[in-house]
Amino acid sequence: MPLSSPDLSEVKAIVFDVFGTVVDWRGSIIRELEAVGARLGITRDWGSLADRWRDGYYQGTKDVLAGKRDWATADVMHLERLELLKTEFDLSALGQSEIEELNRAWHRLTPWSDSVAGLTRLKQKFIIGTLSNGNNGLLVHMAKNAGLPWDVIMGGENFASYKPSPKVYLGAVELLGYQPHEVMVAAAHLTDLGNAHQNGLRTAFIPRPLEFGGSDSTSEMVAELAHDAGDHIDLIATDFLDLANQLEA
């Protein structure tokens, strides 16, 4: 449903947050870990490991932005954290090449069931791209593996920064040759959208209630959010097909 009712008719490109918004990172990582566990004949709390793994990357982006560490890609930060988790979760049976192969699980994340079909429709009317803190190599591999039909791959790496830095939002706008109000950010995370809005971009909220393993129904969540949403959300959609419907793509 449209919320703050800004003029969305000038939107020419939609750029998507990826982890959580386009792909089910947590479910995918847990499945990869379960496969490793089955092979090694071990069981662990794979959900906790997935959360800890994700957290390493997330904290890493914060540390880069705070100047506490030099630039590092998602691939590098994923590997650093995985090496810690190998000890923490007693995965000493994994050799170095297996650790590196497991790290590429982030290149193979599974899209939500509506993602490919929705993006394929949106691509007919809009330029569709990524706007992720994942590195370009990761995003390209993910797209090829999952069939995500991006027109353009962009991420923090292009601007040597990370969301929520304005460099990333405005860098993407500039790279596309548009004005901020001609670019919409689609994301499952309200903070991402708040920052996009502050930089003058349009925003679409696509709740993904199962991202962190929860069980809320999207419809309840949307009803609640539609009630409480601030003016930094221009549009709420239940999934990418609904987004395509609302944008008449």
Place this chain on the structure above:
Amino acid sequence: MPLSSPDLSEVKAIVFDVFGTVVDWRGSIIRELEAVGARLGITRDWGSLADRWRDGYYQGTKDVLAGKRDWATADVMHLERLELLKTEFDLSALGQSEIEELNRAWHRLTPWSDSVAGLTRLKQKFIIGTLSNGNNGLLVHMAKNAGLPWDVIMGGENFASYKPSPKVYLGAVELLGYQPHEVMVAAAHLTDLGNAHQNGLRTAFIPRPLEFGGSDSTSEMVAELAHDAGDHIDLIATDFLDLANQLEA
């Protein structure tokens, strides 16, 4: 035909020069100019205008690299030169909005007849991307207009530089997360390939004898080049379909 016979089995990505290699910029620009001429009821030497237009952009990239001017995109340099050519070719009937629309002819260039089919095959086996001095917005619009199925759009703009700067070749390699020998540059221009080779990338030469309006047959040209080619060319293909054949894609 393979020439210097390096190991090409590790090539994972192919990045393409665009103007001249993927699209027929000169023929496309002449057709756009002819349409403008027909509407205005005027005739000019459109081939000369196209060459002069292209030259403005080409010289602009040289000036940026030499530090003689600040960074400017292909779009900006195309527009600057077009405004000069408006006087030079007596096109005063064109208003400012028509000039700006005509400038976007570079976003609508027509691919060579083998380009889309060849890229579609190559995409099954390799990451395929642009490596152009055109700006990203131009390249994205061209891809959507012409159906070029790029996995990733890259150009000098990503690295605030222009080919033949090593920043562009090595920047693309880094952005993809590969080593130089894992990336092949495909181009119709030997200087581009020479520079790619100097930076450690693999190279494929695809002669486009009609680029500048000539009439040499590709087969003769290939025979001659195969004879004279230096060791900076790893492979010569008659077109993108032949490239796909040779790389077993």
